[in-house]
Amino acid sequence: MNLSQLKPSPGSKTESFRVGRGHGSGNGKFAGRGRDGQNSRSGGGVRPGFEGGQMPLYRRLPKRGFKNRNSKEIVDIDISLLNRFEDGETVTVEAITQKGIVKNPRDGIKILGTGELTKKVNVSVNAFSKSAKEKIEALGGKAEVI
Incomplete structure (x- = not known):
């Protein structure tokens, strides 16, 4: 086995597909985003942690104590x-x-x-x-x- 003979395993490296380039590309019309909805729009989607208006997990859990950033570890x-x-x-x-x-x-x-x-x-x-x-x-x- 030489280092010059090493290759990535088949299927692990794929070229990125350019979407939104018309019907001839095989991915036209909605460019893989679906027809309607928040995620189909440009700039669409929700922020990390958003749960559709439900109280997010990080706000539901109790917060306890604090970490003193000024303390020294001797x-x-x-x-x-x-x-x-x-x-x-x-x-x-x-x-x-x-x-x-x-x-x-x-x-x-x-x-x-x-x-x-x-x-x-x-x-x-x-x-x-x-x-x-x-x-x-x-x-x-x-x-x-x-």
Whole structure:
């Protein structure tokens, strides 16, 4: 099988038919639109969702809640995960993603105080919990909000 021998399957590709070109074309008179009605007219037809005057489905269904477009999606990680870094190392959002702790940092990273930290590290991320900040500074590290 060569790429040069590939062909579309029979019937999948058809040329577009030009309608409204008289009786000799085999599709004259009403050009496939039928004799009367809204869809036979130029510009005819109804908008998407219109149900002939009946209350449309999107208006019949109840609406619940709302989506806050201004909210930020912050990724939480435990302080014990920072033990993967070396002593005295600077921990940033980029360093956390490179280590594979977080795949997608979204709008930022917050360090939570769950677990124990055994290494002195300088951390600069978007947010800290109070206990996480205390644990980092107790070991002589720095907790810096970016």
